[in-house]
Amino acid sequence: MVWAKNKALLITTSAIALSMVAGAAHAGGFALREQSAYYQGTSFAGNGTTGDSISSMFWNPATLTGAGHGLTVESHSAFIVPQSDIDGTFTPQGLVNTLTGGFGGSSAPSGDIASDAWIPSTYMSYGLNDDWYFGFAINTPFGLSTKPEQSWAGQYYSRSSEVFSVNANPTVAYKFNDMFSAALGLQVEYLQVRLKSAYPFAASVTSTVPTSEVKGGSVGFGATAGVTIKPIEGTEIGVGFRSAVFHELEGHFINPNAPAVGVTSSRAGIKANIITPEMVTLSAKQRITDKIRLLGTVEWTNWSRLGTVKLKGTDGTTTNPTGLPDLHFNYEDGWFFSVGGEYDWNEQVTLRAGVGYELSPIDEDIRSTRLPDNDRLWLSAGMSWKPSEKLAFDLGYSHLIPADTKINIGPGHQDYNANIGTYTASVDSQVNIFSASLRYKF
Template identity: 40%
Template sequence: MRDWAVRAARVLVLPMVAGAAGQAHAGGFGLREQSSYYQGTAFAGTAAGGDGLASMFWNPAAISFTPGLSVEGNVTYIAPHASLDVYSATAPITGASLGTTGASDIVGNGVLPTTYISYAWEKWAVGFAVTSPFGLVTDAPCNFSGRYYGCYNRIFDMNVQASVAYKVNEWLTIGGGLNVNYIDAKLTNAQFAGFTSPLNNLYAEVNGDDLGVGFNLGVLFTLAPGTTLGIGYKSSIDQNLSGNLNLSVANITTVNQVAASAGLTLPDQVTASFRSQLTPQWTVLGTVEWTNWSTVQQLVVTSRGIPVSTLDLKWNDGWFFSGGVEYQWDPKLALRAGIAYELTPVPDETRSPRLPDTNRLWLSGGFTYNFTPQFSFDFAYSHIFGENSPINLSASDPANALRGSLVGEVNDGYVDIVSVGLRYKFGAPVTAALITK
């Protein structure tokens, strides 16, 4: 059993380079699904440590929680759904009606893998992670009535995180590190081609990528045996995406292609979490998270220094609140459940088919089964209920002068998420770096 477990763990923790292809689930175009272990509590307790190595994603000080060398690999399947009803849509300039053809199931399914490695000894700990903090795929047909506001859109993201932690004393651990982030984006929409609403629109496609660098900081307080409070900070990352702007007929025959670029600031984030073992069986957990999505006000695409397209976004800050419990059924099996509510950063007045983000309610459950003291299996399932929210885009906004107007509603939004993970501890010392139970 030991040899098989080691081989399985080694396979799962190879660096995974695939990003998520699906609707974002952390407000905006963020992805929260970085851990099977914490998904079981609706991500309550993420920054407060625990057996899940993924805590380092939110708080680098938490890598000291598990002594010795440990590895973890997770794979999460995300199956979202959202429809867009159109009540009215008009062409730019002429104001001609574009009809009320909506779009159903405009967000795609996807798979998100993550990898974590940590080593803790005496007062020091180091950690390494490969994750996908951001991502998006929306796919509306380019003949629907809101086609000037978006058709197919994709954001691929991969982040490599290296962190170090130092245990100052029995109750305080500090940590910090570096994040290197790669992002690749593709945005498409129909392009108005004349004063008469065309049956065969031009097709506009902007694509670009960039590599950016940020940092992470964290602190972990051990308030009592089995009770921890963690606070983690991830810095903003400035990305300057460089690529091309293509215009084509029906996405087949290119009529123009120019170099293009767009600046984007990925938001900084603060996560505060606690976990407290009330009895040998019961542990309660909680998280409050703030994301500075208000850094995203406009997306301006330029070519040779001249703006060629502007998206007015005017996003607000994002907030996430969650609470959860863990029950240790026996030494091998731990059960988890959690509930969360998230406030979207996308205001009603700028919501678009590109990113139909709404407020959402999370319900989650999961378990860990320990095959041996070293080898564990995590499973989690979440269902997200999305709120119905309006779309009200006006041609009176100068940024929409060549897009016309669009009035509608995002509805029937929900997500099913299934996640599995494996964790292995290689020869952990008897004395833990932090007391957990």
């Protein structure tokens, strides 16, 4: 009997560890779009074309050629205020049901799992002459922090989730003529993941279930590229590319004591190869009058490349040291569409607004408790104030409205574990984003 329990424990522990590594990619599965207060105001419509802000270099580095001669510096801050509550029911099965004496079920709500976040970004450009331009950007392109109540109903599938990234991006751009510009850049990116879940084999109806943890970090490299085309006066088209970044997360997996099945705490070193997806941005800007400009953007993100994550030992030679199977994400590609406009109120003030719609790469078939994301509508407004030729301030605001969202972790779901149980829930979410920036031209 003890041998059977230990065997089941090994199988289930492996599945738990694997699901936690999956959570790393789920958490990083959504890029942080909030990289510019200027383009926040248009729901990022026109973000791949030249404008007063050099923050467009995040999506299309060729826009640097619109910065002019000399040094320009920008500092952007986005304040994300999300709200996300999960209300559902957990039904224990297998070993969890046995260890809790059949009383392990729960309908405890998550509370607000979403954490407020500050997303900073910095941009610099230097126009050497009429042809050559150099840029440098520091961004946080991926990130997540969710923390439900400790003993909520979905605790066996997730507790806290944290993803942190920093991306440094030097760029060089060349202006061939008034019609055509091109650019190339390098990405140097640090990614760290820390994920926790309740450890089901120390389950008890009389005490808080302890936590297992996976944590790892990595530095990866990628590229950026872009072109801008101005076929006629007043019309601009921009195409930008951010490549995939290859990460080999190195860290550990920790499980706590599970005395009911004869297991003590353990710590195992692991590696996991994760590839953040490439992104292509197509933007257009059309001047309607001297004061009015119409903007648009279509963005494609290759999330479907996240098909499989393979684990190996930290020595780099042991494949799947814990006997874990490969994980299939089954992501779809992500799409984002937006339209917006700008109006020059006077020489100092510009008003802008935009609407966007984002198609999530995750649907109910694979939606997890770590990041219960869905398609969403963006409604945005913003403004710029330019008190002098050298100094300017930008403000942006967005309200995000997700589609109705369900979680259904049961047989056939990639997170489902028959030794843990099923979890079904509804998610109530909304997001408000406030952003501001300052730019100065020396």
